[in-house]
Amino acid sequence: MxxxxxxxxxxxxxxxxxxxxxxxxxxxxxxxxxxxxxxxxxxxxxxxxxxxxxxxxxxxxxxxxxxxRNVICPSCGGPPVTEDSYFDEHKLRMENAQLKEELDRVSSIAAKYIGRPISHLPPVQPIHISSLDLSMGSFGGQGNGAPSLDLDLDLIPSTSNLPFHPLGISDMDKSLMTDIAASAMDELLRLLQTDEPLWIKSPTDGRDVLHLDTYQTLFPRAVSRLKNPNVRIEASRDSGFVIMNSLALVDMVMDANKWVELFPTIVSVAKTLEVISSGMMGSHSGSLQLMYEELQVLSPLVPTREFYILRYCQQIEQGLWAIVNVSYDIPQFASQCRSHRLPSGCMIQDMPNGYSKVTWVEHVEIEDKAPTHRLYRDLVHSGMAFGAERWLATLQRLCERFACLMVSGNSTRDLGGVIPSPDGKRSMMKLAQRMVNSFCASISTSNSHRWTTVSGMSEVGVRVHKSTDPGQPNGVVLNAATTFWLPVSPQNVFNFFKDERTRAQWDVLSSGNAVQEVAHIANGSHPGNCISVLRAFNSGQNNMLILQESCIDASGSLVVYCPVDLPAVNIAMSGEDPAYIPLLPSGFTISPDGHPDHGDGASSSSNTHGSIGRSSGSLTVSFQILVSSLPSAKLNLESVTTVNNLISTTVQQIKAAMNCPSS
Structure with a gap:
């Protein structure tokens, strides 16, 4: 049959x-x-x-x-030198990364059959080097005879203790994890489906607030951490509609790489440490994973939050899924985590026309061993910095972006008289997405990223790393970032940076010249969510363009850009793979101040709370510059001074343009 x-x-x-x-x-x-x-x-x-x-x-x-390799040049008798050696090297590195990924995948499959992990590479002996005093104080005065700092940056070990290899979890531990996950799922479903008296509406902004007394009555715990005066509770709930079906959403949430791709502004690092259960009948229902993740606010002033969690997925009925996250203490890493995630997660319900209704709960205990910076104190302590509202607003915006990536519409303007094809549009969107992801990673305070702090004592933090990754220029890259307060609504700040007519007031790439938008791709319902290609007039660099993506939602906004030459843009516009195009992004992140207020939000959620239409906010400025593309990595005072002056000048120009006090 x-x-x-x-x-x-x-x-x-x-x-x-x-x-x-x-x-x-x-x-x-x-x-x-x-x-x-x-x-x-x-x-x-x-x-x-x-x-x-x-x-x-x-x-x-x-x-x-x-x-x-065996060809002999008739002129000199040596091997010929190709003009595209730079891009050839990037292609080789990309191919090498793909081969490594394929090898890891085959090894993991083989390990399941032989019952133990396979070591396919010889063990590398750890290299110990003395710590380098690279603080600003060690540079002394502004003398011209400052010595160069020779750094072999490839030898600097990662400061992350993240276990990237299987932990050797016993069957007894797996049974315990399964019980913890099942209990957490029961608690999450009650948190998702129960209103008063468990959740009450905040009288100031209308957000759902957890009633702690009712919660402790319904879910008594054997050991309460609330007696610790340094422990603070953050609990929030929000719901809204998302333009993605439930199966696709579940697949992205349960895949660590896709999870980072879905939330690049929130998830700094995510890694599946162990798959406890792979699900039933080829679906994610019943899937249980032990994961590590770091969550971030895009500012160097806010430290990341580390979690070792169990992520458990369950299909409640046809078209209805629930995914729970709950902290799981791994003894050898327990001292690292100052945050403890109580049962949190989401419920995803299929709706007509490819939409889903998502209800999100975030519930964490935070041990504040250090005071939160004053610029972010209200935002963090109100629960908005890492709360359900931010997760949902970001999810709605990114799902709109993915929908635009899959749809071939007439949402693009031409570049030099050439209208990009659907493949060209998708290629440009992928290029811009990689640019935004790289920008978010450059700001992150995570120890898992390969940045070495050069200066973090002054208002401008400077970090350095040696770039060898595909899609980035080879060489030593300096990153400088600073955050400051602006008595201007975040919406107006976003409009200022997005408007090409005001760009000459702050952008050094345009050299004070006017810029024109020569290509435009919409990637969301809000007009601020778009990708632009800009050209500066009379800059003397007719071959250089600026790729920019701007995005805005109820949790904040981003404007990210980087210089790209015309041939590279033409490659992407033609629909070719943009993975080899080197990017070094800079940009701005705009955060609300966290004070309860009402205004015109940019979110497509039904709720108006969490709006960025506030009276003031924080602005983070981040620049990256390539110090040298030579194999030998040399860092000197002039490079640090240059990037410091660049960001300081930009900050002063921004304040002057917005009539803000310079102090």
């Missing part, structure tokens, strides 16, 4: 149930499972064919390289 009709209607299912003596529901699920199995078989066959083709191409690639 399946061969003849893989999608039987209700009448055919009833006929089968009578003939086989099975319930119609059993017949329905059997056909669903069979279709899933057939799809998986076809995908495996396709993967095998693609892998064979990939191996064939790789062999041809190696043969061509060997042939080129």
């Amino acid at each position: 399946f061969k003849e009709c893989p999608h039987p209607d209700e009448k055919q299912r009833l006929q089968l149930s009578r003939e086989l003596g099975l319930a119609p529901r059993q017949i329905k699920f059997w056909f669903q499972n069979r279709r899933t199995q057939m799809k998986a078989q076809h995908e495996r066959a396709d993967n095998c064919a693609l892998r064979a083709e990939n191996d064939k191409i790789r062999c041809e690639n190696i043969a061509i390289r060997e042939a080129l």
Whole structure:
């Protein structure tokens, strides 16, 4: 019957149930499972064919390289030098990264069968180097004879203790984790579905506030951490509609890499440490993972929050999913985490036309061992910095962006008379997305990112790292960032930076000249959510353009940009893979002040609280510059002074343009 009709209607299912003596529901699920199995078989066959083709191409690639290596230049007798050596190197690095990823995937699959992890690389002996005093104080005065600081940055070990290898969890531990996850799911469902008296409306801004006495009555814990005076509770709940179906959302949440891609402004690092259960019948229902994640606010003044969590997914009914996160203490890393996540997560319900209704709960205990910076104290302590409202607003905006990425519409303006094709539009959006993700990683205070602090004592923090990643210029990169308060509404600040007519007042890339938007791609319902290509007039660099993405929602806004040459933009506009185009992004993050207020928000949520239409906010300015592309990494006082002066001058220009006091 399946061969003849893989999608039987209700009448055919009833006929089968009578003939086989099975319930119609059993017949329905059997056909669903069979279709899933057939799809998986076809995908495996396709993967095998693609892998064979990939191996064939790789062999041809190696043969061509060997042939080129043996070519002799008739003039000098040596090997010829290609003009595209810079991009060739990036392509090789990209291919190397893909091969490593493929090797890791094959090793993990093999490890499941032999019962232990496979070490496919020889162990690397740790390199110990003495700590370097690179604070601003060590530079002394402004003398011209300041010595260079020779840094072999590849030797600087990562300060993160994150375990990237399997932890060797016993069956007893897995059983305990399963019980903890099931209990956390029960608690989350009650938090999601219960209103008063568990949740009450805040009289100031209308947000859902957890009533702690009722909570402790309903969920008594054996050991209460609330007796610690340094422990503070943050609890929030919000709901709204998202333009993505439930299955796609669940898939992104349960994949650590997609999780970072979905929330680049919130999730700094995410890693699956162990898969406790992979789910049932090829779906994520019943999937349980032990994960590590760091959450961030895009400012160097706010430290990241580290969590070791269990993430558990359960399908409640057809088209309704729940995903819970709850902290799990790993003994060897327990001292690192000052944050403890109580049962938190979301419920995702399918709605018509490809939408989903998402209800989000965030519930954490924070141990404040250091005072929060005054600029972010209200935002953090109100729960808005890491709360459900920010998660949901970001999710709504990013899902709109993904929807625009998949739709080929006439939402683009032309570049030099050439209207980008649908593939060109998608390529430009992917390039801009990589730019934004790189910018967020450069601001993050996470120890897991490969930045070494050069100066963090003054108002401007300077960090350095040696870039060798695909899609970034090779060499030593300096990053400078600072945050300051502006007595101007965040909406007006965002409009100021997005308006190309005011760009000459602050942008050094335009050299004080006017700029023109020569290409425009909308990526959301709000007009501020878009990608632009800008050209500066009379700059003397007719071949240089500026790629910019701006985005705004109820939790804040971003304006990120970087210089890109015209040939690279043409490559992306033509629909080619933009992964090899080097980017070094700079930009601005605009955060509300956290004071309860009402205004015209940018969120598409039904709630108006959390609006960025406030009277003041914090602005973070971040610049990246390439110090040197030479193999030897040298850092000197002039480089640090240059980036300090650049960011200080920009801050003064911004304050002057907005009639703000310079102090």
